[in-house]
Amino acid sequence: xxxxxxxxxxxxxxxxxxxxxxxxxxxxxxxxxxxxxxxxxxxxxxxxxxxxxxxxxxxxxxxxxxxxxxxxxxxxxxxxxxxxxxxxxxxxxxxxxxxxxxxxxxxxxxxxxxxxxxxxxxxxxxxxxxxxxxxxxxxxxxxxxxxxxxxxxxxxxxxxxxxxxxxxxxxxxxxxxxxxxxxxxxxxxxxxxxxxxxxxxxxxxxxxxxxxxxxxxxxxxxxxxxxxxxx
Amino acid sequence: xxxxxxxxxxxxxxxxxxxxxxxxxxxxxxxxxxxxxxxxxxxxxxxxxxxxxxxxxxxxxxxxxxxxxxxxxxxxxxxxxxxxxxxxxxxxxxxxxxxxxxxxxxxxxxxxxxxxxxxxxxxxxxxxxxxxxxxxxxxxxxxxxxxxxxxxxxxxxxxxxxxxxxxxxxxxxxxxxxxxxxxxxxxxxxxxxxxxxxxxxxxxxxxxxxxxxxxxxxxxxxxxxxxxxxx
Numbered sequence: 001x002x003x004x005x006x007x008x009x010x011x012x013x014x015x016x017x018x019x020x021x022x023x024x025x026x027x028x029x030x031x032x033x034x035x036x037x038x039x040x041x042x043x044x045x046x047x048x049x050x051x052x053x054x055x056x057x058x059x060x061x062x063x064x065x066x067x068x069x070x071x072x073x074x075x076x077x078x079x080x081x082x083x084x085x086x087x088x089x090x091x092x093x094x095x096x097x098x099x100x101x102x103x104x105x106x107x108x109x110x111x112x113x114x115x116x117x118x119x120x121x122x123x124x125x126x127x128x129x130x131x132x133x134x135x136x137x138x139x140x141x142x143x144x145x146x147x148x149x150x151x152x153x154x155x156x157x158x159x160x161x162x163x164x165x166x167x168x169x170x171x172x173x174x175x176x177x178x179x180x181x182x183x184x185x186x187x188x189x190x191x192x193x194x195x196x197x198x199x200x201x202x203x204x205x206x207x208x209x210x211x212x213x214x215x216x217x218x219x220x221x222x223x224x225x226x227x228x229x230x231x
Numbered sequence: 232x233x234x235x236x237x238x239x240x241x242x243x244x245x246x247x248x249x250x251x252x253x254x255x256x257x258x259x260x261x262x263x264x265x266x267x268x269x270x271x272x273x274x275x276x277x278x279x280x281x282x283x284x285x286x287x288x289x290x291x292x293x294x295x296x297x298x299x300x301x302x303x304x305x306x307x308x309x310x311x312x313x314x315x316x317x318x319x320x321x322x323x324x325x326x327x328x329x330x331x332x333x334x335x336x337x338x339x340x341x342x343x344x345x346x347x348x349x350x351x352x353x354x355x356x357x358x359x360x361x362x363x364x365x366x367x368x369x370x371x372x373x374x375x376x377x378x379x380x381x382x383x384x385x386x387x388x389x390x391x392x393x394x395x396x397x398x399x400x401x402x403x404x405x406x407x408x409x410x411x412x413x414x415x416x417x418x419x420x421x422x423x424x425x426x427x428x429x430x431x432x433x434x435x436x437x438x439x440x441x442x443x444x445x446x447x448x449x450x451x452x453x454x455x456x457x458x459x460x461x462x
Contacts, residue, residue, distance in 0.1 A: 064397035075425035168293035192303030
């Protein structure tokens, strides 16, 4: 083990970590926006909404993320209409391809997690809200989605960690994320054990921090389970 | 029909290797998982600590990093060992073995938690009864505990297997000619990335569907004779 190489690599690896977090945060944020309508389509009970939503979820959960990244980054260039089209400046950039692939992928998993959350909302609460005269949209906004989000939070925390780990695949399309930086330094120094161990340790710290943050958020969002504060 | 330009057979050969890798890693991972689960439930503090550190590390580090670390790390270690015996040739770990070890290590970390839950789900009285009949600890484990652990653990193991099946694509990064690597080779000849990566995606989807059906059948078989409340 060459400790000096490990210590010297830290600043560069942290630069890579910044890109990793940027990719994951963007994908998660856009992913939620896509996932909510898909989850609602899945529980709508209408075949023309449920069918396409199911197909989307099935494809993105049934194939490896690596295939999805390659389909977008390498695959789209096969079509001349796309190469000549207005979106080409975006679609030829590995950065945006990674974001698109991560977003579509995490949206599929998140939609299923939210579906579970929505189905877990007690029926009586929805009936009570309707009885109070709330419109369907208002019930959705005030009762169903907030409750579903709380119910889905532990599973969503797992999804954040899975996506963080999966984001290492960005390095396969030349991006210099945490894994990408480690691989570049290894190409120069040929010290794979030191660099991958260091990168792995950084991932471990981040996953640990996320686990803790989700636990804290769960606690904060469940005041009913906490003992009453002494008066 | 899509023209695969004669590469269809190659893709199927890749699929066969993918399945071999998935089954080999599952076998290794199941053994590791069972071992870790018994350590986690043991009375030894050292054993529990070791097993907990193992699962924390292998569940917190990206699978791609584990694959790369095992492959390049083992190559360096093996070459150094060979040098001790006077060989100047670099020794390389076969990508299949490296992939099987890396994915098996990761599978074991997740399987440990599944087995721990399954072992804890066993009614204590059954083991006590078996011991009272004069069965040794190991015989009671083999005849009474293990068959039921299998039944309790199967749904969880099935989920890990489906994740592992997709993670085998990572081993293409170290050059094993499974589906993804075969596909990339076909792409470099035909210049039709979308067609071929989509074909790869379809193969993974089919494998996922078949696995899901197979796992369902295994669960039904494991649960035969279990009384269910009428619905």
